[in-house]
Amino acid sequence: MWKRCGGFDFVVCGGGLSGLVVASRLSEDPSVSVAVLEAGGDVAHWPDSQIPGFFTKNLTKPEIDWMFFTTPQAHVNDRSIYVPRGKGIGGSSILNFMTLGRASTVEYDAMEGLSGKGWNWSNYLKYFKKSETFSADPEMAAKHEFKPDPEVYGTKGPLHRVLPRWISQLHMPFYKALHSLGVPHQYDSSNGHTAGTGTGTGAIHPHTATKTSAVSAYYEPAKDRPNFTVIKFAHVHKVLFSRTDDSENLVATGVEYIQDGSIKIVMAKKEVILSAGSCQTPQLLELSGIGDSKVLAAHGIPVLQDLPGVGANLQDHLSTGFTAEMNPKYESMDVLANDPMRAGAEWQLYETKRQGMFTAVSSVAYAFLPTKYFADVEAIKKAVEDPTVNRDADELKGMTKTIELEKEWLVHDEVPQLEIVQVPAFLPTAGYLPTPGKRYFSIFVALMHPLSRGTVHITSPDPLVPPAIDGHFLENKVDTSLLISALHFARKVVRTEELKDIVIKEVIPGERVESDEELERYVKNTLSTVFHPVGTASMLPHEEGGVVDERCMVYGTENLRVVDASIIPVQLAAHTQATVYALAEKAADLIKDSLQKS
Numbered sequence: 001m002w003k004r005c006g007g008f009d010f011v012v013c014g015g016g017l018s019g020l021v022v023a024s025r026l027s028e029d030p031s032v033s034v035a036v037l038e039a040g041g042d043v044a045h046w047p048d049s050q051i052p053g054f055f056t057k058n059l060t061k062p063e064i065d066w067m068f069f070t071t072p073q074a075h076v077n078d079r080s081i082y083v084p085r086g087k088g089i090g091g092s093s094i095l096n097f098m099t100l101g102r103a104s105t106v107e108y109d110a111m112e113g114l115s116g117k118g119w120n121w122s123n124y125l126k127y128f129k130k131s132e133t134f135s136a137d138p139e140m141a142a143k144h145e146f147k148p149d150p151e152v153y154g155t156k157g158p159l160h161r162v163l164p165r166w167i168s169q170l171h172m173p174f175y176k177a178l179h180s181l182g183v184p185h186q187y188d189s190s191n192g193h194t195a196g197t198g199t200g201t202g203a204i205h206p207h208t209a210t211k212t213s214a215v216s217a218y219y220e221p222a223k224d225r226p227n228f229t230v231i232k233f234a235h236v237h238k239v240l241f242s243r244t245d246d247s248e249n250l251v252a253t254g255v256e257y258i259q260d261g262s263i264k265i266v267m268a269k270k271e272v273i274l275s276a277g278s279c280q281t282p283q284l285l286e287l288s289g290i291g292d293s294k295v296l297a298a299h300g301i302p303v304l305q306d307l308p309g310v311g312a313n314l315q316d317h318l319s320t321g322f323t324a325e326m327n328p329k330y331e332s333m334d335v336l337a338n339d340p341m342r343a344g345a346e347w348q349l350y351e352t353k354r355q356g357m358f359t360a361v362s363s364v365a366y367a368f369l370p371t372k373y374f375a376d377v378e379a380i381k382k383a384v385e386d387p388t389v390n391r392d393a394d395e396l397k398g399m400t401k402t403i404e405l406e407k408e409w410l411v412h413d414e415v416p417q418l419e420i421v422q423v424p425a426f427l428p429t430a431g432y433l434p435t436p437g438k439r440y441f442s443i444f445v446a447l448m449h450p451l452s453r454g455t456v457h458i459t460s461p462d463p464l465v466p467p468a469i470d471g472h473f474l475e476n477k478v479d480t481s482l483l484i485s486a487l488h489f490a491r492k493v494v495r496t497e498e499l500k501d502i503v504i505k506e507v508i509p510g511e512r513v514e515s516d517e518e519l520e521r522y523v524k525n526t527l528s529t530v531f532h533p534v535g536t537a538s539m540l541p542h543e544e545g546g547v548v549d550e551r552c553m554v555y556g557t558e559n560l561r562v563v564d565a566s567i568i569p570v571q572l573a574a575h576t577q578a579t580v581y582a583l584a585e586k587a588a589d590l591i592k593d594s595l596q597k598s
């Protein structure tokens with residue numbers, strides 16, 4: 001059964017982080033009507049999604065998590081790796097772990113070279129500030145070597161960003177351990193200089209100590225505007241186009257979606273904007289006839305626009321962990337899982353005073369490390385020169401350029417290759433369980449610029465069949481060797497004098513896992529992503545395999561844009577959400593500008 005709904009000026013597909021930013025900003029103009037179609041429902045007010053300390057609790061709940069898995073990964077022992085993605089209003093901003101961080105000026109400025117004018121640090125900084133209101137308790141900041149530079153923070157933006165109220169007592173010893181190994185400290189790493197240790201911040205409300213997200217920041221203020229409509233449980237199938245002449249660009253006229261078992265159509269008078277995220281935006285493009293003609297032909301989808309870059313260039317941060325048993329005289333968040341009395345007291349503290357462990361993300365003790373701090377730069381230089389280490393990417397020259405850029409960054413003093421985070425608890429690691437009653441000191445290690453490139457493509461013309469996510473993880477040997485070096489480094493960290501009283505013994509991977517070969521096996525058995533996929537609808541030149549231009553417009557179309565993490569052409573050494581908020585803010589301004597000119 002088909003139903004046709006009325007038209008809107010803008011139809012936004014996906015009510016996640018970017019979709020809500022764009023829709024909310026466009027609807028600031030009362031003369032413009034905006035509809036957001038979101039496949040999920042209202043999830044932001046589930047009690048567990050509001051409380052920072054419950055940050056992992058909603059994973060694998062099908063109402064809120066799409067729960068994708070990669071295809072079996074050939075270089076990771078054929079494991080299918082979990083790819084959580086937020087479902088429902090707010091998208092992954094509801095499911096995420098709240099960390100808000102920025103990459104280095106070098107990385108943002110390099111994006112301008114790849115993507116086009118304006119996508120540089122100075123504009124990102126402008127939109128970081130526009131999106132946020134920052135606050136930090138001065139005493140807490142001083143205690144944790146954090147000296148926020150007021151010049152780089154927003155004071156009037158909708159998203160609250162804070163230094164959490166509870167910070168583990170292991171934070172400072174971790175820093176000291178790293179400093180003893182020659183790692184410098186950044187008193188404020190939001191200024192574009194990130195190499196070294198640096199205290200992190202989170203998307204948390206300063207007064208209520210509850211999570212802030214695209215819902216609290218962008219949806220709540222807009223939801224009562226008469227020109228702002230959100231259509232829930234609306235699973236978009238495809239974009240509809242008109243084209244009078246084959247030589248002309250496609251004109252998006254609306255979208256088809258399914259809701260309550262009926263197929264419906266909503267018309268777009270001005271533009272359609274895809275904001276379904278890095279896994280589902282390429283799926284929507286392909287289902288709409290825009291993508292690699294070979295992929296579309298395999299599923300009998302007529303090719304409206306041949307763009308081989310759709311679904312290519314997938315990149316994600318790759319992680320593994322290192323865990324040590326800790327002296328029980330130190331506090332760890334393990335008590336929340338294995339000490340009901342203590343967990344109850346912490347809960348009481350949160351409920352009555354908004355204090356304690358539940359107010360916090362697991363850690364704000366970060367270090368972002370360029371190669372020279374944790375690996376042998378000369379060996380890495382040699383390894384990247386090996387012509388066999390990259391997949392042939394000739395038809396996607398833009399993607400090859402991003403790999404070349406990352407090769408330069410591998411030996412750059414300002415661009416981090418590794419994120420290491422002190423986690424004051426047992427770090428969930430595939431194949432390992434904590435011993436009840438013990439306390440743990442863990443180090444999360446994540447590769448920031450993997451050279452391997454993956455794909456996301458449809459496997460069926462049926463929009464309800466999930467896309468195939470093939471990360472090609474660790475296909476490039478340099479990625480594996482950097483992770484092995486990272487584990488050697490984590491081991492050095494826990495063996496420093498500074499942590500002598502804290503760490504009792506290494507438990508994962510365990511001291512017997514010592515040689516590079518043994519560590520490689522461990523990496524393959526435990527590798528996870530950090531849930532930061534980008535690149536699958538890259539903003540790159542058309543002739544180089546790009547999908548969107550510098551205005552976020554899909555090549556070969558008049559009025560179809562992509563605004564979400566998928567347009568970021570190269571992975572950055574930072575958790576993605578702050579960048580995606582800024583990117584969506586900038587895209588909203590671009591669209592407003594083009595409205596004024598039309």
Ligand SMILES: Cc1cc2nc3c(=O)[nH]c(=O)nc-3n(C[C@H](O)[C@H](O)[C@H](O)COP(=O)(O)OP(=O)(O)OC[C@H]3O[C@@H](n4cnc5c(N)ncnc54)[C@H](O)[C@@H]3O)c2cc1C
Pocket residue numbers: 013014015016017018019037038039040084085086087088089090091092093095096097098099100101234235236237275276277278280281284530531532533563564565566574575576577578580
């Ligand atoms: C578990 C997890 C933890 C994370 N932790 C952090 C963190 O601590 N810090 C950080 O910086 N980043 C984190 N991230 C990443 C960050 O949340 C994402 O980078 C960001 O939300 C991406 O925004 P987006 O708009 O591209 O996609 P999303 O926010 O995922 O939005 C996409 C939306 O589109 C909807 N959708 C998809 N397909 C359709 C369709 N066919 N029809 C209608 N709607 C559709 C989805 O339901 C979703 O609401 C995390 C992500 C996850 C999943």
